[in-house]
Amino acid sequence: MIYTTGYVAKKSGSLLEPWDFQRRDIHPQDIQLDILYCGVCHSDLHQVRDEWGNGIFPMVPGHEIIGRVTKTGSLVTKFKAGDLVGVGCLVDSCRECDNCQHGLEQYCTNGHSQTYNSYEQDKKTPTYGGYSNLIVVHEDFVLHVSDKLPIEGIAPLLCAGITTYSPLRHWKVGKGHKVAILGLGGLGHMAVKFASSFGAEVTMLSTSPSKEADAKRLGAHKFVLTSNEESVNAVKGYFDFIVDTVSAPHDYNLYLSLLRSDGVHICLGAPPAPTEIMGFNLIMGRRSLVGSLIGGLPETQEMLDYCAEHNIVSDVEVIDMKYIDKAYDRMLKGDVHYRFVIDMATL
Ligand code: NAP
Ligand code: ZN
Ligand code: ZN
Secondary structure: OEEEEEEEEOOOOOOEEEEEEEEOOOOOOEEEEEEEEEEOOHHHHHHHOOOOOOOOOOEOOOOOEEEEEEEEOOOOOOOOOOOEEEEOOEEEOOOOOHHHHOOOHHHOOOOOEEOOOOEOOOOOOEOOOOOEOEEEEEHHHOEEOOOOOOHHHHHHHHOHHHHHHHHHHHOOOOOOOEEEEEOOOHHHHHHHHHHHHOOOEEEEEEOOHHHHHHHHHHOOOEEEEOOOHHHHHOOOOOEEEEEEOOOOOOOHHHHHOOEEEEEEEEEOOOOOOOOOOOOHHHHOOOOEEEEOOOOOHHHHHHHHHHHHHHOOOOOEEEEOHHHHHHHHHHHHOOOOOOEEEEEHHHO
């Protein structure tokens, strides 16, 4: 076993605290990496506080991992010691189902292994995430990362990046489309960057007036304050797509009314409570309400390569490990600019 240290939530809702635990020894196709930075996703907060009701405790969160390879198993072919690499939300899947065969491991029908709050494919060994000094992962679930971009800004691409890139590509968002991004946080700011990079007209829909200048700097062409009824009415029936990154309960019916005919409301945010949808809001104008989960391994590599080519990284606030609970509290208030990233040297 490999001795590891990290930050843990011992039980549902508890504050994070230092914890020593063990990782598996490296198998022939595993690599071991020293974690340099780990991004802080709102999903970490939802799961640590068990808001989705599926928490496995003790829980070491973190699925936006950047590190350097320190060891490789005897059969590893894709990586060598010293490589800068990424690990995202997945560390394994069945590899046999139709979705896995098509690089859609996020939709593995036999149950994938998430990086934390999940089980290995033996369905009994818990996985522990990136708020830790090192991790052991099968090489098929490790991503190549460019050494040319600022490392701390790459970490959030492993979740916030792929979660927004994947649906924009799936629905072929680009030139000629009017796209609204709802919520300017970790996912939202990456959605603005990608949608504008793909050539769409981008409008930021936000509850925070203070974020207008940043939204425009990130690539948004317009900004609508969602508390301003007049501004919201002015974009009724306007958008081809809404990319919804809001983490808290909100009124989907209002946003559906902003779509034109055949418009698509893409749910990425995962509020912990069900919501009511008025059928007429879909029927009128043949609108769709859809969802999308992170992205598969091939598309995550494609996204990282796209970011390296187009100089795209996340805008981050680097924090010490012990600041994590304060970071969660700020996230809850929407006070995030635009991703907290933990410097693992502070562990
Ligand atoms: P985040 O950084 O906290 O950003 C969420 C943003 O939503 C806030 O900054 C705020 O933006 C807006 N917001 C928050 N509360 C709101 C409210 N009550 N009403 C309206 N807007 C509100 O969170 P994140 O890390 O981007 O994650 C967002 C959501 O996506 C979470 O639920 C997370 O679990 C989920 N997620 C899903 C996937 C997936 O695969 N689908 C992957 C990762 C994360 P403004 O200040 O601009 O209003
Ligand atoms: Zn995430
Ligand atoms: Zn599968």
